[in-house]
Amino acid sequence: MLPWLTALALVAGCTSARDDGAVQGGGELSGDLQVLVAASLLPVAEALADGFELLHPGMEVQVAGAGSSALREQVLAGSPADVFVPADPIHLDAVRDEIGLAGAPVVVARNSVVLAVPASNEAGVTSLADLARPELLIGLCAAEVPCGALARKGLAQAGIEPVPDTDEPNVRSLVTKLAAGELDAAVVYASDAASVEDIEDLGWPAGAAPETTYQAVVLTDALNPGAAAAFVEFLLSATARDAFEDHGFRAP
Template sequence: MGGIRAATHDTEVAHRAAWTRRCAALTLLAMAPLAAGCAASEGDADAADRSSASVSGATLEGSLHVLVAASLLPVTEAIAASFERQHPAVEVQISGAGSSALREQVLAGAPADVFIPADPSHVRTIRNGVGIDGQPVVVARNSLVLAVPVGNNAGVDSLADLSRPDLLIGLCASEVPCGAHARAGLSGMQIEPAPDTEEPNVRALATKLGAGELDAAVVYASDVIAESDRITSLGWPSGQQPEVTYEAAVLADAPNGAAAGAFIAYLQTDTARGAFADFGFATP
């Protein structure tokens, strides 16, 4: 997919949510280009964010390739749109997939500038493998929830129902963060899930749940907001909810290191934090 050419956080939340729902049905594959047409509506960016996103007054240009965990894809597209308006000579290209799949792409030498997985362990692996430039930065946090299709026709009540063989249950695969965190959280509560499907990333799982192909699944709180017309959160017991942390890092061999550094700085601005909040994420 080419660059995203419109700002987003500064527009109405309703427009942004509608856009997110349209994009949620896309199948997310590692390093695959995004489907065309998923652009947010235009708006003006905050002047303070323009200043904080600049790099010593230098003009940024060229392509910027950002790899993000599937759960971050819609909000990162929105933030990238705003970033591009501040740096019109930069074309942001975003690939979203399971964090482990993206990690392996980077380790195999795939060209990329910024890596934002859903678990800091993947950043550490990349740092020890191909290296990162500077220190990683925490840009957002998320949490897991038990979710059901709107209407909850199967009558799911609690996480314990994930063990019921009569229900169609979905989890993320154990090698991706949403699956690993879910299993760890359930294990701590002595719940043994009986999944009928184990999806390669959380967006694929949320899409199946929203389509009514599953009775229940463990997804992120942000996915419920993105699919609010199709799925409902039943929450997670207070004090036992696994927390997910997203660290952003510039890769050591980034083809466009200057734009990569500016983009990570932009992820920490008020505009970007507002977008994260609108999409259901917590910020540092």
């Protein structure tokens, strides 16, 4: 068990509120909670869901991760969801305009994109310019998802026109191909590069790395609004901050 989760387990038996995000009478919340998160957040969101359930034994948190644009369309189509955490706040704008939000979104973590290669780096990739080499197998996220949009924006600012061989629907899919050696290089989130041993993070060799923020919000039609609000509060706690940092994200 991760250190922060071990510490949380010790706190879970207490009933008074602390900066771990527990609410007064932590066992009072109950029922199901549906949380939709950007694919890059899935591992840490699942860990945090476990932590939230430790604090609230009556809760069962279901976390689903996918590309933010796909999740946005699910929400707009009426799929059941209580909390939405995309990788770009632009996706919250569409939800706000069409069905509304139950409260103001809050930033829970930050991330940036990096140039990444398989650990062996047999292609000898060293710079962003290598993404324009036609003989290499290059991967990006699709342009409509945040990791793809952010990568393209950063590459355009660096004067690089990439020649991707694949546009993946989410960053987890892209990372899987890169780690398997199916690609010579890709632009992924720093958090993903940090979480996979078979990937080498080359940073962003062109000045400041493009950055995104993850904003969490309770949806207007949440089926468990009280638990949803408590979960968003938990995402702002010291416990959650430690978890985000353990997974390669930066604090808000």
